[in-house]
Amino acid sequence: MLPIDPAEALPDDARALYETIRTMPIVSPHGHCDPSWWAQDTPFPDPAELLIVPDHYVFRMLYSQGVALSDLGVGVPRAERDPRAIFRLFAKHWDSFLGTPSRGWLEHTLYRTIGVETPLAEDSADAVFDEISARLAEPGFRPRRLFERLGIETLATTDAALDPLKAHDAIAASGWGGHIIPTFRPDDVLDPARPGHRDNLHRLGAMTGCDIGRYSGFLEALRQRRAAFRARGATATDHDVPVLATTWLDPQEIGALYDRALQGGLDADGARRFYGHMLVEMAQMSAEDGMVMQIHAGSRRSTNAALRASHGPDMGADIPVAMDWVGGLDALLNRVGNDPALRVVLFTLDEASYARELAPMAGHWPCLRLGPPWWFHDSPNGIRRYFDRVVETAGYRNLAGFNDDTRAVLSIPARHDMWRRCVGLHLAEQVRAGLFGRAEAERLAAWLACDAARDTYRLKGTH
Amino acid sequence: MLPIDPAEALPDDARALYETIRTMPIVSPHGHCDPSWWAQDTPFPDPAELLIVPDHYVFRMLYSQGVALSDLGVGVPRAERDPRAIFRLFAKHWDSFLGTPSRGWLEHTLYRTIGVETPLAEDSADAVFDEISARLAEPGFRPRRLFERLGIETLATTDAALDPLKAHDAIAASGWGGHIIPTFRPDDVLDPARPGHRDNLHRLGAMTGCDIGRYSGFLEALRQRRAAFRARGATATDHDVPVLATTWLDPQEIGALYDRALQGGLDADGARRFYGHMLVEMAQMSAEDGMVMQIHAGSRRSTNAALRASHGPDMGADIPVAMDWVGGLDALLNRVGNDPALRVVLFTLDEASYARELAPMAGHWPCLRLGPPWWFHDSPNGIRRYFDRVVETAGYRNLAGFNDDTRAVLSIPARHDMWRRCVGLHLAEQVRAGLFGRAEAERLAAWLACDAARDTYRLKGTH
Amino acid sequence: MLPIDPAEALPDDARALYETIRTMPIVSPHGHCDPSWWAQDTPFPDPAELLIVPDHYVFRMLYSQGVALSDLGVGVPRAERDPRAIFRLFAKHWDSFLGTPSRGWLEHTLYRTIGVETPLAEDSADAVFDEISARLAEPGFRPRRLFERLGIETLATTDAALDPLKAHDAIAASGWGGHIIPTFRPDDVLDPARPGHRDNLHRLGAMTGCDIGRYSGFLEALRQRRAAFRARGATATDHDVPVLATTWLDPQEIGALYDRALQGGLDADGARRFYGHMLVEMAQMSAEDGMVMQIHAGSRRSTNAALRASHGPDMGADIPVAMDWVGGLDALLNRVGNDPALRVVLFTLDEASYARELAPMAGHWPCLRLGPPWWFHDSPNGIRRYFDRVVETAGYRNLAGFNDDTRAVLSIPARHDMWRRCVGLHLAEQVRAGLFGRAEAERLAAWLACDAARDTYRLKGTH
Known part of the structure; x- marks a missing residue:
């Protein structure tokens, strides 16, 4: 017997609220899907390649249980992987996911989105593998048809500043109507601490024709790339900031830092100051061109040095760091934070900052909205704690709604469904506590x- | 139809406990009401002036929604304000308060304390404005009559060390029996980082006749002011400490720092050391004269520089900072913390410090009691988290009970009622969990x- | 009437899960019981000596209520104590424990483990004292018989590196079958900041015959002591780390630091670096010899200087400090953390680190398991928050199960029972939320x- 749909476990009042939003369109303004899937519209790969090898949520847990990454195909050339063996190994450790959101997403993906009818267990691994493979070969699982069937209204990808956006252009040229838009993520050209920064500056110059030999030319090149993204539908930018420390430097200092960055000669402190200044420049450009600025801050990347050396980044060893949002955003907010044209969405991995900093900040600054629980916290308890800690001070109108933030396209419905169940639970509790009535709860459910x-991402809805 | 009274939403067991304390007298040992209201006993002003313009909880939320402060009358001379237009603008954004304690307080104030019969909404703004105005004109809403009707047993105001306390004297001289007492808040003369500190020292000298040219004279002047407050019924002092760092300096160093402070010549570090020492002096004086010392620590004030420049402090941009209570109080506690005569009440804005520091400290030091959830955390979820995190380690006898901490007199019953409902909820859950029985819960409800x-503030009760 | 057994207050589904584990054997892999109790098997002392004088949970609360430690017999020679007077004083303040886990443990100990039939209250102190005394004189309460009756499968004590383990040898030689094993706690010889460190090094040399004049001889002596502990059944080591800062030094630097430590000449920074390096050495030895490494980090010890001076350590003034687990363990994990032979169990007092650091780390590093809630957090709410914050990211297989961590042998059943009730509550909620079914919940209950x-401590079970 398949596990029950968790929606059936909702209390009646929560279930009723959830049903009012269950089938609403999926709005996905932040995520990491590969746009070439829809440009090419070729079938998805085998189950291991689709569900396990690229999912750091999944393989980090298996690694913590003593499974070698190479046995999971991670860091192994595709031709040398044995998808069925990988899937068996995963199934053997299925119990270790009990209680995790990954388990919930995978169950939803398998049993509801793909339609697998055999419960996953160590001894059913092969059968499930075959069922998945059979369904993925059906025309209804081709990327474009799937996009439509899932009711995705808008899907934003995340793209480097130097990305020529050819997949997005191909989608547009194809005449297919799916609304897939890029997001401008310029950290590779903004942050001198990133590998290849100096080369990236030169590539940016070549791409835009701007004179990146001078700081003003660099800014102009950034404006050009922002415009190119906007021309392809982008409404937002994104920054992945390890340690948040915005700063505003006088023209001489930033010019001199830029000159040194061009030589590849900035030390760690200089790199931090340069990047801290560039975040403020980006906020100013956002106030000019209306692109919503997203800040994902506070992930200590690649804390397992041996894994980073052998396998590169994103191997499950990114661990959150305690945050000081007020100090970190001080320069940005005090330069441009009162500008009514600016919108900034903040994402934290430090829940201690929800009630202490983020909710009070969002409940004051007109530019700020709070992003939904991010990464480890995109989970039933994480969402409950988020509502518990932010709503009383920030209200609902300063929240940014939901982002699935996923690179796993098949998990998109699972993630939105989990959020919607949690919204139903939360609002039902508020009604039960006498904070507001059913009518307000329904309005807020649709909002969330x-x-x-x-609204936050300045998208046009279908309604 | 008016929103339901949240007390009706309580589960039966919580409701029963709440009913045992619902109508108990209001003891308000910390707040910011203006004593001149009761000295003069003139009617309260119009609804906008009463409920919106002075309430930073309200206007910060509207500011976050893009409303200009000037449109709310904030920073606008009273004669130039249009109270009805302000009230309409507030009503238009009434939805943005859903889920916030401000909404709960305002509903209680409007529908239960004032007796408005029309539900507030954008299209009922004028009607509600008129209803409020009509009620406020009734004799029962004059400050003294209202004080009696609300069942206020004691109300403490907060008063600068240099305040001559004329309003308190006028109340006493009037023969009216309301128990309104001052609280000694000497930061303006203790903290060299405050504007006008040097002038304040000279005013202190003039006021007391003490020779404030020497440190010993300064201490004597402080003792005199404490005695003057005590003579008017004060039982407590209060400190608003941005960054807590108590320290005990040798006589030479504190003398030298004082001399420089008198010249207005202390740098930031010197000012911090001076103030850190003065907090210990205050604790020592409290151990001598029995005044309960309150420490409200960890609010980063006025983080929006443009607003501070245009409108001054208290504009809704005060944001909490992470706290180290152990390090910050080390010098104070290790100098005077074992003295049985001392009582110190601590208020935090960093909930991470509840279970990690404050509860263990209160469960050890005889002088410490934990203040109730403060500011952003004085809310149903904030109160629930407070009980959840502090009681297991500190017990109930190390808690200070409730403070409404408000400058909005009409919200006093709303705030005490919210606390009492949350006490009922909390204690009912404890009984349900088998931690203790109904009899103990009733005793604890009355205590809380x-x-x-x-008991904490050394007040005489009516019972 | 006695208070109800809190198990009777569990909801039906939680109760049913709890009943599946209620009478399972007690596995106690970390605690502070005195092994000489079982070596000598003499009756336990009087009620005050047994339950109050040595329990810092109990006397810290009474101290916070203004009770002098000397009136509780703390720091008073045993011959000068009046046990009955101490017990009366404790009973007088019994109310101050309402809501604390100490109250729950004491109630379980009194009414269920000892079998007292009179409810404790101020006016029943003498009767309860007499009942306890009578029961303790029964043969069934002698340490060995009690150990068997309580169903203790394994009990680990905590023993200094220099402890000759004579009590453990005596237990083994007695032929009695109770499984009591030592735990290797070498901080006294590893941490130069500890009193007597230099003398301890020389005692270590004398004890092992190693040449501790050189660093390599010191390491060899440590290996010998580890082997001596293993020979007596030890499977684990333990470290009590005030500020966690592991580091790996090159041979020259650690050699030089060691030489200075031998002279007693290390300053605070040198001591910290030396100890930080030794923790990594210990991890390496654990990877070699298979002893599980426990790290209890983040307690600021003896923050009340006057009490420390008059009474010594462990007087209830140890207060948690905010933790940076990632930075603190960086050197250790990046040297040996990927070794499949290593196991490290982490214990925190900073709940903010549960979801932010510890769960993501345990969900990645193969060597890490998360210890149960420690000290102040070993309580119903503390356990609930632990499950709430760690399971979604770490799963259940990265948890270390329960430790009672007590020196109060009679409280062992109370502590395991509290954990088992909380396990029942937690898993019932997971089932109710639709996360998994009853069968999985029963498996997880037995696991927890x-x-x-x-499994974590590499013990052999009875099943």
């Missing part, structure tokens, strides 16, 4: 499920 | 509603 | 009650 994301 | 505040 | 502790 769709409208907040549309 | 009234007795703890009376 | 016994199997995880056996």
Whole structure:
């Protein structure tokens, strides 16, 4: 027997609220899907390649249980992987996911999105593998058809500043109507601490024709790339900031730092100051061109040095760091934070900052909205704690709605469904506590499920 | 139809406990009401002036929604304000308060304390404005009559060391029996980082006749002011400490710092050391004269520089900072913390410090009591988290009971009622979990509603 | 009437899960019981000596209520104590424990483990004292018989590196079958900041015959002591780390630091670096010899200087400090953390680190398991928050199960029972939320009650 749909476990009042939003369109303004899937519209790969090898949520847990990454195909050339063996190994450790959101997403993906009818267990691994393979070969699972069937209204990808956006252009040229838009993520050209920064500056110059030999030319090149993204539908930018420390430097200092960055000669402190200044420049450009600025801050990347050396980044060893949002955003907010044209969405991995900093900040600054629980916290308890800690001080109108933030396209419905169940639970509790009535709860449910994301990211909705 | 009274939403067991404390006297040992209201006993002003313009909880939320402060009358001379237009703008954004304690307080104030019969909404703004105005004109809403009707047993105001306390004297001279007492808040003369500190020292000298040219004279002047407050019924002092760092300096160093402070010549570090020492002096004086010392620590004030420049402090941009209570109080506690005559009440804005520091400290030091959830955390979820995190380690007898901490007199019953509902909820859950029985819960309910505040602040109760 | 057994207050589904684990054997892999109790098997002392004088949970609360430690017999020679007077004073303040886990443990100990039939209250102190005394004189309460009756499968004590383990040898030589094993706690010889460190080094040399004049001889002596502990059944080591800062030094630097430590000449920074390096050496030895490494980090010890001076350490003034687990363990994990032979169990007092650091780390590093809630957090709410914050990211297989961590042998059943009730509550909620079914919940209940502790600490179970 398959596990029950967790929606059936909702209390009646929560279930009723959830049902009002269950089938609303999926608005996905932040995520990491590969746009070439829809440009090419070729079938998805085998189950291991689709569900395990690229999912750091999955393989980090298996690694913690003593499974070698190479046995999972991670860091192994595709031709040398044995997808069925990988899937068996995963199934053997299925119990270790009990209680995790990964388990919930995978169950939803397998049993509801793909339609597998055999419960996953160590001894059913092969059968499940075959069922998945059979379904993925069906025309309804081709990327474009799937996009439509899942009711995705808008899907934003995340793209480097130097990305020529050819896949997005191909989608547009194909005449297919799916609304897939890029997001401008310029850290590779902004942050001198990133590998290849100096080369990236030169590539940026070549791509835009701007004179990146001078700081003003660099800014102009950034404006050009922002415009190129906007021309392809982008409404937002994104920054992945390990340690948040915005700063505003006088023209001489930033010019001199830029000159040194061009030589590849900045030390760690200089790199931090340069990047801290560039975040403020980006906020100013956002106030000019209306692109919503997203800040994902506070992940200590690649803390397992041996794994980083052998396998590169994103191997499950990124661990959150305690945050000081007020100090970190001080320069940005005090330069441009009162500008009514600016919108900034903040994402934290330090829940201690929800009630202490983020909610009070969002409840004051007109530019700020709070992103939904991010990464480890995108989970039933994480979402409950988020509502518990932010709503009383920030209200609902300063929340950004939901982002699935996933690179696993098949998990998109699972993630939105989990959020919508949690919204139902939360709002039902508020009604039960006498904070507001059923009518207000329904309005807020729609806001949290769709409208907040549309409004925050300045998307046009279908309604 | 008016929103339901949240008390009706309580589960039966919580409701029963709440009913045992619902109508107990209001003991308000810490707040910011203006004593001149009761000295003069003139009617309260119009609804906008009463409920919106002075309430930073309200206007910060509207500011976060893009409303200009000037449109709310904030920073606008009273004669130039349009109270009805302000009230309409507030009503238009009434939805943005859903889920916040401000909404709960305002609903209680409007529908239960004032007796408005029309539900507030954008299209009822004028009607509600008129209803409020009509009620406020009634004799029962004059400050003294209202004080009696609300069942206020004691109300403490907060008063600068240099305040001549004329309003308190006028109340006493009037023969009216309301128990309104001052609280000694000497930061303006203790903290060299405050504007006008040097002038304040000279005013202190003039006021007391002490020779403030020497440090010993300064201490003597402080003792005199404490005595003057005590003579008017004060039982407590209060400190608003941005960064807590108590320290005990040798006589030479503190003398030298004082001399420089008198010249206005202390740098930031010197000012911090001076203030850190003065907090210990205050604790020593409290151990001598029995005044309960309150420390409200960890609010980063006025983080929006443009607003501070245009409108001054208290504009809704005060954001909490992470706290180290152990390090910050080390010098104070290790100098005077074992003295049985000392009582210190601690208030935090960093909930991470509840279970990690404050509860263990209160469960050890005889002088310490934990203040109730403060500011952003004075809310149903904030109160629930407070009980959840502090009681297991500190017990109930190390808690200070409730403070409304408000400058909005009409919200006093709303705030005590919210606390009492949360006390009922909390204690009912404890009984349900089998931790203790109904009899113990009733004793603790009375302790938390009234007795703890009376006992902590050394007030005489009516019972 | 006695208070109800809190198990009777469990909801039906939680109760049913709890009943599946209620009577399982007690596995106690970390605690502070005195092994000489079982070596000598003499009756336990009087009630005050047994329950109050040595329990810092109890006397810290009474101290916070203004009770003098000397009136509780703390720091008073045993011959000068009046046990009955101490017990009366404790009973007088029994109310101050309402809501604390100490109250729950004491109630379980009194009414269920000892079998007292009179409810404790101020006016029943003498009667309860007499009942306890009578029961303790029964043969069934002699340490060995009690150990068997309580169903203790394994009990680990905590023993200094220099402890000759004579009590353990005496237990083994007695032929009695109770499984009591030592735990290797070498901080006294590893941490130069500890009193007597230099003397301890010389004692270590004398004890092992190693040449501790050189660093290599010191390491060899440590290996010998580890082997001596293993020969007596030890499977684990333990470290009490105030500020966690592991580091790996080159041979020259550690050699030079060691030489200075031998002279007693290390300053605070040198001591910290030396100890930080030794923790990594210990991890390496654990990877070699298979002893599980426990790290209890983040307690600021003896923050009340006057009490420390008059009474010594462990007087209830140890207060947690905010933790940076990632930075603190960086050197250790990046040297040996990927070694499949290593196991490290982490214990925190900073709950903010549960979801932010510890769960992500345990969900990645193969060597890490998370210890159960420690000290102040070993309580119903503390356990609930632990499951709430760690399971979603770490799963259940990265948890270490339960430790009672007590020196109060009679409280062992109370502590395991509290954990098992909380396990029942937690898993019932997971089932109710639709996360998994009853069968999985029963498996996880057994894991959390016994199997995880056996597995984590490499103990052989009875099943």
